[in-house]
Amino acid sequence: MNSFGNNIHLTLFGESHGAAVGCTFDGLPAGFAPDLEAVAFELKRRAPHSGSESTSRMDSNEFELISGFYNGKCTGAPLTVLFRNRDVRWDDYKTNIPRPAHADLTAMIKYRGFNDPRGGGMFSGRLTLPIVFAGALCKQLLASRGIRIASHIQRIGGIADMNFDPMMTDFPALDPFFPLINTELRKHIEDYFAALRKSGNSIGGVVECAALGFPAGIGEPFFNGLESAISYILFSIPGIHGVDFGTGFELAEMLGSDANDPILASMKTATNHAGGINGGISNGMPIILRTVFRPVPSISLPQQSIDLSTGKAVTLEINGRHDCCILPRGCAAVEAAVAIALYDAMLPNFIANE
Secondary structure: OOEEOOOOEEEEEEOOOOOEEEEEEEOOOOOOOOOHHHHHHHHHHHOOOOOOOOOOOOOOOOOEEEEOEEOOEEOOOOEEEEEEOOOOOHHHOOOOOOOOOOOHHHHHHHOOOOOOOHHHHHHOHHHHHHHHHHHHHHHHHHHOOOOEEEEEEEEEOOEEOOOOOOOOOOOOOOOOOOOOOOHHHHHHHHHHHHHHHHHOOOOOEEEEEEEEOOOOOOEOOHHHOHHHHHHHHHOOOOOEEEEEEOOHHHHHHOOHHHHOOOEOOOOOEOOOOOOOEEOOEEOOOOEEEEEEEOOOOOOOOOEEEEEOOOOEEEEEOOOOOOOOOOOOOHHHHHHHHHHHHHHHHHHHHHHHOO
16 A cells, blocks of 8 residues: 555655656645745755765656645645656666666566566655655644654764754754754765765665654554654655664663653653653653665666576666765655654644644
């Protein structure tokens, strides 16, 4: 299924090199007047840039609202948005040779060869475009309740930024297109990207994301817990291979006496190792999470694969236009996914307080 949500219904459609990609979003309040310039800004953050890390594919971020929108406001009907694919190069893809670490082979097996393999089809990062669009709307709705979401590059290869303060009440100043807490790292990262591009290789990275102002008591236990919902949509972003919350995997090295967050008279906690969530329910502290992107699998170095038309092993050298690292533009997709999950969890609260 290409849908997400318990209280909302967000459905993606389209393929990377088909006619268009888009989404239908059911659950936006009637009368909501989104700031479309702010939406366009979020889409620009996700778009390839001129840096050495980015693909040279420059598809337009222009969108068409084809239902659920009238006179500048949401009607209450499902809102459908369309992004037409214009900068496509079908000849870049050898559809009979699956690319290592892509979904080419698994998609072919599952759909018995009827899938669109060009550029990854429905598995392409191009599908994060409607996710960022929907997330931009959710960000605005959450902001109306004092909830803010931001992220930064926490690590690229061996270059690590500092972490968010888990007790913060405001975000540090962040460049929206290259978000780093320690801005002096940018030159080192850009030099690293240039070297990677020249070598034909790629690298992964970690995005740290936080939500401030999210109220306590939101979420469900077990399968619909906030961690579950956030992780569920984050793993829909191509290339994400891990998520942790709060102190995360470092908890494995801590004693319970250190890892537990003491509860204060204010009903806040003295520390935030839990990352703002206990038992799947928000506790009123900053929600902090990190997610890891694998290295971009489309590299120009020789790789072993198979020619599906002959069944013989072949050496594949990928041409085309690809990122050497999905960061920093992956930050926009992570923030959008978190915003969608939090809005979905908050929707009954929105309705109850209208």
